[in-house]
Amino acid sequence: VQLQASGGGLVQAGGSLRLSCAASGRTFSSYAMGWFRQAPGKEREFVAAISWSGTRTYYADSVKGRFTISRDNAKNTVYLQMNRVKPEDTAVYYCAIGPTRYYLSDSAMGYDYWGQGTQVTVSS
Numbered sequence: 001v002q003l004q005a006s007g008g009g010l011v012q013a014g015g016s017l018r019l020s021c022a023a024s025g026r027t028f029s030s031y032a033m034g035w036f037r038q039a040p041g042k043e044r045e046f047v048a049a050i051s052w053s054g055t056r057t058y059y060a061d062s063v064k065g066r067f068t069i070s071r072d073n074a075k076n077t078v079y080l081q082m083n084r085v086k087p088e089d090t091a092v093y094y095c096a097i098g099p100t101r102y103y104l105s106d107s108a109m110g111y112d113y114w115g116q117g118t119q120v121t122v123s124s
Helices: none
Strands: 002-006 009-012 017-024 035-040 043-051 055-059 065-073 077-081 091-097 118-123
Touching: 002 091, 009 035, 009 043, 017 035, 017 091, 017 118, 035 077, 043 077, 055 065, 077 091
Parallel strands: 009 118
Antiparallel strands: 002 017, 017 077, 035 043, 035 091, 043 055, 065 077, 091 118
C-alpha cells in the first residue's frame, strides 16, 4: 500500500489550503481514512477521519468548523480542506488508512499504513 500526500505549503493565517492523499495498492474504497499532524517537538495528533463511503466524519476539536475531510473513491484520493488556518496548524500532515470501513479513531495506533507527510506552514 502506498499513500502519497501533497498540497502542503506556506499560507498566511486566515487563508486556505487543500491537502490531497492518493492511495494505491489496496481497495481504497473499502477502508476509512485519517489525517494526522505532527509539529516540531510534539507528538503526532489526530486531525480528521472519514468512513469508506464518506458518510461519516470525525474531527479533532481544534479543527472542527475550519477543516473538512472528504474523499473521491473513483480517484482513490482523500482530501483535507483547511480554511481559516492558524499558526498553530503548522505541522507535517500525514494521511493514513484504517483497518476497517468505519474506523473513525483518533488513535494513530490503529491505522495500518501511512503516507510520507506534507509540510504546512502558517505565517502570522
